[in-house]
Amino acid sequence: MRILILGAGKMGSFFTDILSFDHETAVFDTNPHQLRFVYNTYRFTTLEEIKEFEPELVINAVTVKYILDAFRTVLPVLPKDCIISDIVSVKNGLKKFYEESGFRYVSTHPMFGPTFASLSNLSQESAIVIRESDHLGKVFFKDLYSNLNLNVFEYTFEEHDETMAYSLSIPFVSTFVFASIMKHQEAPGTTFKKHMAIAKGLLNEDDYLLQEILFNPRTPGQVEKIRVELKKLLDIISEKDAEGMKNYLKKIREKIK
Numbered sequence: 001m002r003i004l005i006l007g008a009g010k011m012g013s014f015f016t017d018i019l020s021f022d023h024e025t026a027v028f029d030t031n032p033h034q035l036r037f038v039y040n041t042y043r044f045t046t047l048e049e050i051k052e053f054e055p056e057l058v059i060n061a062v063t064v065k066y067i068l069d070a071f072r073t074v075l076p077v078l079p080k081d082c083i084i085s086d087i088v089s090v091k092n093g094l095k096k097f098y099e100e101s102g103f104r105y106v107s108t109h110p111m112f113g114p115t116f117a118s119l120s121n122l123s124q125e126s127a128i129v130i131r132e133s134d135h136l137g138k139v140f141f142k143d144l145y146s147n148l149n150l151n152v153f154e155y156t157f158e159e160h161d162e163t164m165a166y167s168l169s170i171p172f173v174s175t176f177v178f179a180s181i182m183k184h185q186e187a188p189g190t191t192f193k194k195h196m197a198i199a200k201g202l203l204n205e206d207d208y209l210l211q212e213i214l215f216n217p218r219t220p221g222q223v224e225k226i227r228v229e230l231k232k233l234l235d236i237i238s239e240k241d242a243e244g245m246k247n248y249l250k251k252i253r254e255k256i257k
Contacts, residue, residue: 001140002026004044004055006070008034011087011110012061016041018148026053028074051077057140060086065208068097075101083137089164090212095132095157106130106137109160110145111167123149128163131156165218172213173223175199 001023005012008029016038019025026042028050029035035043044050058078062070067088078084085106086094098105107130112122127145129138131154138154145152155163179199185192202210213219236244 001057002053002055004028004050004053004058004074005041006058006060006074007062008038009061009063012059013038015059015061015087018144026050026055047074047077050074054079055082057137058082058084060084060088063206063209064088064090064212065206068093071097071101075103078103083134083140085133085137085141089168090209090216091130091157091160092212092216104134104137106133106141107157108133108141108145110150112150126151126153128152128160129154130160161216162218164213165216165222168213169216169219169222170226172202172210173226175202179203 003019003023003025005016005019005025005027006029008016008027008031012027012029016025016027017040020040024042025040026044026049027035027038028044030045032045035045042049042053044053055078058074060067060070067086071084075084080103083104083106084098084101085108087108087110088094089109089111091107091109094107098107109128109130110125111127112125127141127150129141129145129152142152175195175198178195182196182199188196233248235241236248
């Protein structure tokens, strides 16, 4: 299959690496310097090159801020039977765009990234394939993710956004609160260092991506749950309620089994 990957960043390079040995691949990036880090693939910087390549599948791997712009740039030179796809964690506006594009599409979300995941061992990671996607597109990505030993799930756009509000917003907000009140430690404990590593990794992510994840309409409800639980815990601590603390720890241990 002829596959065009938009963006030669971390995820774009990752997909190029895993696909280039079994498919004819090309990477398009408007910054030629980014293309220095991709191998075993064509390197495109012009729309004319894309038109001549005639891709059968396009994987949009640019940052979420520019994903729709990237699609709009290349759509005029794509064959009409080409399948377009994205891998972003924020799907805001994508369903409407796809439905109006006139192209078959497949939307997926590999639930891992270069910041924390070991890309050489993904057996503990997951991927979501959007149910409304084109059948052949879904088959391609399900096979790809299964071959990477990922745990693959199929959600609708709506179910995906709801899941992201829970699985991303809660840890993001918790990490932000930790980072906002922390002080430098001369002799940090193990737990503190682990939290610090998570905070540094998260804050290395693109600001726009973090913003869009937290601006998910379902996020406020999840953040409110954090506020409620903090109030319960603060009351137990303030009152030195040993029995209350015992019951609270029992409750949360049951949740993480």
